[in-house]
Amino acid sequence: MASLAAPSCTAGSQRVGGEARAGKPNFVIIFTDDQGYQDVGCFGSPSIKTLNLDRMAAEGMKFTNFYSACSVCSPSRAALMTGCYPPRVGITKVLFRRDNIGLNPREVTVADVLKGQGYATACVGKWHLGHLPEFLPTSNGFDSYFGIPYSNDMDGVEDRDKSLDRAWRQKDYTPWNPPLMRDKEIVERPAVQTTLTERYTKEAVKFIHENKSRPFFLYLPHTMPHVPLFVSDEFFVEDVHKAYKATIEQIDDSVGQIFAALKTAGVDRDTLVVFTSDNGPWLSKKHHAGSALPLRDGKFTTYEGGMREPCIMRWPGKIPAGKVCGEICGTIDILPTFARLSGAKVPADRVIDGRDVWPLMAGTRGAKSPHEAYFYYRGTTLEAVRKGRWKLRRSKKKIELYDLKADISEKNNLADNHPEIVERLANVMKEYDNELKANSRPPGKVEKQA
Template sequence: MPTDTADPPNVVVVFADDQGFGDIGCFGSPYIETPNLDGMATEGAKFTSFYAGAPICTPSRASLLTGSYPGRVGLEEWVLFPDDEEGLHPDEVTIPDVLDEAGYASTCLGKWHLGDCEPFLPTNHGFDEYFGVPYSNDMGAAHTDGEYRELPLMRDTDVVEAPVDQSTLTRRYTEEAVEFIEDNRDGPFFCYLAHTMPHVPLDASDEFDGTSRRGDYGDAIEEIDWSVGRILATLDRLGIDEETLVIYTSDNGPWLEEGVDGGSPGHLSGGKFSVAEGGPRVPAIARWPGTIPSGSVCSELLTAMDLLPTLAALAGVDLPADRTIDGADATDLLMRPGSADSPRERYVYQTGGGDFGAVRDADGWKLRLDTDELYHLHEDVEERFDVADDHPAVVDRLRETARSLAADLSEHARPVGRVD
């Protein structure tokens, strides 16, 4: 149900690309300096059991913006490529669509990756404006029908620069975010800032290039941290700090196969593409001065899918009644991160190829569906000790949970968008 609020908050969601669970100072990084993100956690809440909708780009972004499992919206398999004839269906209801009912202005900045042509672009999906790269930054060298493709920078539906200088992207996205916040200071507004970095190929501006102790990867993240600092300083300067919810997270875990150019899952196992914890479990921080208790740490189950219903509740608007939304309203958890329970009963992990690979419950029991291995994440987050033989009833219950959701998705899946 919508929250009874006369003044819905401004919302800023910062979405990193391929940043691992262990790649922020307050999440345990010994090499990457992130004073602004650490400050966000000190002034707000750190969520240590937060899951992306998938361990790979396109499905994860579809899940975040629609509040649904990727398989619910037909985008569960791998990623979209330039000129693909598929994308997020124009009839899908996204976060900006929902917030528009409460009078929100909205912008999408950075990586989109849900279709690079109309009718799939951000301005076709509820955003008032768009500035960014429509897909992954390693797709600039892709060959389409034998032709070399330059990586484009778009404004709304037009390419304004190609090839874009990737070393300028983090700074330019940040400048656009600051300008949008200034122009909409009277609110309410929704700023979705989906950074291109630290996806490979890595890049950073001259001010950050070569300055971190973690090579190019650290340079990219430390510039993103600077970007967060600029946004927080802008909110403070405009006097809207206490009126604005800022959320920081990542689309999936680190691309371990990239070696030194990939990130770290910290104490978790696995990374991008994987259903081990390091694949979909990502760092998450929320800050809302005066509303979210400072210095909170929450280990309750929470997912990116939960943002849409949570923001709808905070804005005082109803969810669409004509479709299944897999996310849950986590308002109580956001307001009381140290004491409230998870609004979710389950989370199903999908592989990079879209199959169900594991399932967990809010009590920390996780079943690997490919191996029938059972782990209790509250005691064994590294997934080292299989206890399936000791808990056959838990194995059966979780297997039935996955089967039930698979049947529901099969019956109630919505179509992927296709170019006519």
């Protein structure tokens, strides 16, 4: 884990950029659910074998200070799609079937930006930005959708045993009733969760081959490893304490199939692939959850384990191989960066919080994070800010200050030692939060039937 200390992105003097490319690149985002910072071999997992992700890192760049914008599903995904902190676009909580809100179709998503540049766009996997037709992927810039519209533990069947150990051993997904959808139609209910990862992968591979002659954007948000965990028979192990390991290793196998498809289709060198997760591990699920070590805590929190994610990016000949970037960046930067690389413009009629981080990805000598500060929201509350090595966290009248360069695990609260830093960062938080709240936009809403 020594690479965690990497202060910047280094890659020698290689000069790459959007101007030098012939044609538009393809984009693939592989987005897992509740995967911990440590749950990749090259990020330090002591037991999970991720040969394909490790190879991806060896052929690309590992980002060790890469953040989601929230520690729970829906807000995190809203940020990825729009380039905005979740409260900016009105998605501040996990969405359930009872909710009549979703990502506002008036928002400009990554898919909208790329579709405007002639890209084929597909979402394959978990959406979780509104299950009503008005909010599904095909209403938000995607040509097609195949997946489940929310978390796989939702739509629980009354009076059914939902023990995670029992469900794993018996391969029993029937206590949960989420639908599998194609575009806006339900094609299977309950979704057969034991084959979801396998079917998502086949759908993604098919999309790659069908669109190899034009630029494409593939968004592959896996349902797993959100509980309940399930894998195909090939990856099944009886030991429930190895269920999480098996689940991640099937996802890794999926990653390998995606790269094989890109190579077979002849577009490997024309494709930028990003791998990351929506938030940290659901630690209360014990052996059905992952690990964010050496980070503190996990899902639902604004400690590092809740929002700092494993991230790997690969684009042969453009992103230098085998490098590590320690600069601060995150999912909110995907939209403006993809816009730049595709020749599009970032929407000018609204505030976008993300920044173009291509200089970091390209390994430009001396490149630094474009973020003067990075903000950690929990719901509508701004709980923390990071500025360089310093992180201020305030919740329930508790003030915490950490030096993340010296204390990545957030063990030593230095608030009493540096009141001047606390005051300065508190002012940064207040100023940013005031601006965001003054320039926020509403979620989409469908009026409930009387």
